[in-house]
Amino acid sequence: MAARDYGQYSGISQALELIGERWALLIVRDLLVGPRRYGELAAGLPRIPSNILATRLKELQAAGVLRRVPRSRVIVYELTPYGRELEPVVLALGAWGFKALGEPRDEQVITRESLTIDLRTAFRPQVAAALPATAYRARLGATELLIRVDGPALDVASGDGPADLAFATGPDLRRVITGELAPDRAIATGVVEVLHGPGGLLDRFASTFHLAA
Amino acid sequence: MAARDYGQYSGISQALELIGERWALLIVRDLLVGPRRYGELAAGLPRIPSNILATRLKELQAAGVLRRVPRSRVIVYELTPYGRELEPVVLALGAWGFKALGEPRDEQVITRESLTIDLRTAFRPQVAAALPATAYRARLGATELLIRVDGPALDVASGDGPADLAFATGPDLRRVITGELAPDRAIATGVVEVLHGPGGLLDRFASTFHLAA
DNA sequence: CCGAATCCGGCTCGATACTG
DNA sequence: CAGTATCGAGCCGGATTCGG
Numbered sequence: 001m002a003a004r005d006y007g008q009y010s011g012i013s014q015a016l017e018l019i020g021e022r023w024a025l026l027i028v029r030d031l032l033v034g035p036r037r038y039g040e041l042a043a044g045l046p047r048i049p050s051n052i053l054a055t056r057l058k059e060l061q062a063a064g065v066l067r068r069v070p071r072s073r074v075i076v077y078e079l080t081p082y083g084r085e086l087e088p089v090v091l092a093l094g095a096w097g098f099k100a101l102g103e104p105r106d107e108q109v110i111t112r113e114s115l116t117i118d119l120r121t122a123f124r125p126q127v128a129a130a131l132p133a134t135a136y137r138a139r140l141g142a143t144e145l146l147i148r149v150d151g152p153a154l155d156v157a158s159g160d161g162p163a164d165l166a167f168a169t170g171p172d173l174r175r176v177i178t179g180e181l182a183p184d185r186a187i188a189t190g191v192v193e194v195l196h197g198p199g200g201l202l203d204r205f206a207s208t209f210h211l212a213a
Numbered sequence: 214m215a216a217r218d219y220g221q222y223s224g225i226s227q228a229l230e231l232i233g234e235r236w237a238l239l240i241v242r243d244l245l246v247g248p249r250r251y252g253e254l255a256a257g258l259p260r261i262p263s264n265i266l267a268t269r270l271k272e273l274q275a276a277g278v279l280r281r282v283p284r285s286r287v288i289v290y291e292l293t294p295y296g297r298e299l300e301p302v303v304l305a306l307g308a309w310g311f312k313a314l315g316e317p318r319d320e321q322v323i324t325r326e327s328l329t330i331d332l333r334t335a336f337r338p339q340v341a342a343a344l345p346a347t348a349y350r351a352r353l354g355a356t357e358l359l360i361r362v363d364g365p366a367l368d369v370a371s372g373d374g375p376a377d378l379a380f381a382t383g384p385d386l387r388r389v390i391t392g393e394l395a396p397d398r399a400i401a402t403g404v405v406e407v408l409h410g411p412g413g414l415l416d417r418f419a420s421t422f423h424l425a426a
Numbered sequence: 427c428c429g430a431a432t433c434c435g436g437c438t439c440g441a442t443a444c445t446g
Numbered sequence: 447c448a449g450t451a452t453c454g455a456g457c458c459g460g461a462t463t464c465g466g
Contacts, residue, residue: 003440004456007260009317009384010327011334012242012303015310020235022458029225038429047220049459054430064313075429082312089309090225092302097228099295100277104222114223121224171222216459217437235439251448262440267449288448 018063019086023048024056028083029090030113031066033156035078044111094121099178099213104171112143116156119145122177122209125152131204137163139195140170149208165205166196176206178213231276232299236261237269241296242303243326244279246369248291257324307334312391312426317384325356329369332358335390335422338365344417350376352408353383362421378418379409389419391426 006013019025023045030036030044042053057077060066065083069076079086094117104110133150137160146163148155169192175181176192183202186192192202219226232238236258243249243257255266270290273279278296282289292299307330317323346363350373359376361368382405388394389405396415399405405415 005260005320006236006239006258007320007322008239008258008327009314009321009323011307011309011311011314011331013239013310013327014314015306016238018310018313020238022233023219025229025233026219026221026226039427042429045219045221047218047459049461050430051432051460052458055457057430085309085312089302089305092305093228094224096224096298096302097226097231098224099298100231101222101224101227107218107220108222109220110222114221114226118224255448260440262442263449264441264451265439268438270449 019060019065021056021059023052024060025086025090025093027053027056027060028065028079028086029094029117030111031077031079031083032087032090033113033116035069035071035076037074037076041077044113046109090117091121094118095211098122098174098211101174108171110140110143110171112145112158115140115143115145119147119156119209120154122211123149123154124208124210125154127210128152128154128208131208134165134201134204134208135161135163136201136205137161137166137196138173139166139168140173164197165194165199165201167202168193168195176202177209177211179206179210180213182206228302232273232278234269234272236265237273238299238303238306240266240269240273241278241292241299242307242330243324244290244292244296245300245303246326246329248282248284248289250287250289254290257326259322303330304334307331308424311335311387311424314387321384323353323356323384325358325371328353328356328358332360332369332422333367335424336362336367337421337423338367340423341365341367341421344421347378347414347417347421348374348376349414349418350374350379350409351386352379352381353386377410378407378412378414380415381406381408389415390422390424392419392423393426395419 006017019028026045027041030041061068064080066077066079069078098121128149129152136147138145138147146157146159146161172191176183176186183206187194187199219230232241239258240254243254274281277293279290279292282291311334341362342365349360351358351360359370359372359374385404389396389399394404396419400407400412400415
């Protein structure tokens, strides 16, 4: 236990010993969206080997970050209160990394969980509070999200439901969120395809979800 | 390059590919205190192998996190503006890990850099702003720090200088910062030894630097 | 089928020695 | 002082197998 230890008595080294191993923080990120089963975690992290996922789940459980909960004949993993306190860390780290995102490579996937957290990262509650409540349905590749903004509150769910604006897009949505691509240009160039509702609402979307590059 | 890749197009996975490797964030933490030479970094991270330090410095440089700067015949490493934007991440992570700190093990060291960042983590600007400007000199084992609080500003330096309160302590200072140990009890039990100035100022210190457990 | 455990090759990491 | 070289241990990644 002392061998692979950072050997420092400090907050950060302690944090890194709890969630600094490879894949650990991505598991935490996905669990921030909600409790998940083993297979759901594996599906959301396509490149994680199953032995690593099993090992990390045990380590994170031992660290008090998550819990293994039997729920109606199946097992789900959920964050403990202490684990949920990682949300500001994950959002801050996501905001930092988001700025360094370039063009997506072919092998890179966008999952529902990662997109949900990225949207939470870019969400500006104080801006949203001044705008009318709005529901967006966004299709990004194969994943479909229902994004409901009501005052300073954000709710991202899968599935359908009534939406003021429905649109289909791709990874280049990032350029709208960074402000690199104006909403009307995004529609004009086909980066965003409006499926339903007034395209002008994409302006509101871009104001609500923004992260300077 | 694709082999050890997380394979996701998201802010967090991008961040982890830049600073998720072992030791990387500890290097960033130490550089947040100020530019450092190779040997200073190695001294501040006693357990890092020299080849890993050299490798990380190259990777972090390639990632745009730090720069290698010749300065009057020696080379120093300093964070780029983008690297400095990791400060909120490091502070948030440090605050989270700080709460999980238990009793220090014998082999664990406390360095000037780690202590400086831990103090920044626990610093409460809004509380400090309402208190008179105060300078503390803290000796923790072998490291001596001059902590100057002036309104909402915090400055931590090594070396000496005039201080309103000077005290010697150990790792158990953590229990004062978490509120687990009241300042007067800390002095009574010898956890904090007042070297100079009125011991009552330790109350002010505990109000200024606080992190709930 | 879900939730892992097992096995194995390769590569990272850790420790130490060495060099300009 | 600022790294580079070397080498063994062990973690990670990929595939397969196993139990409920």
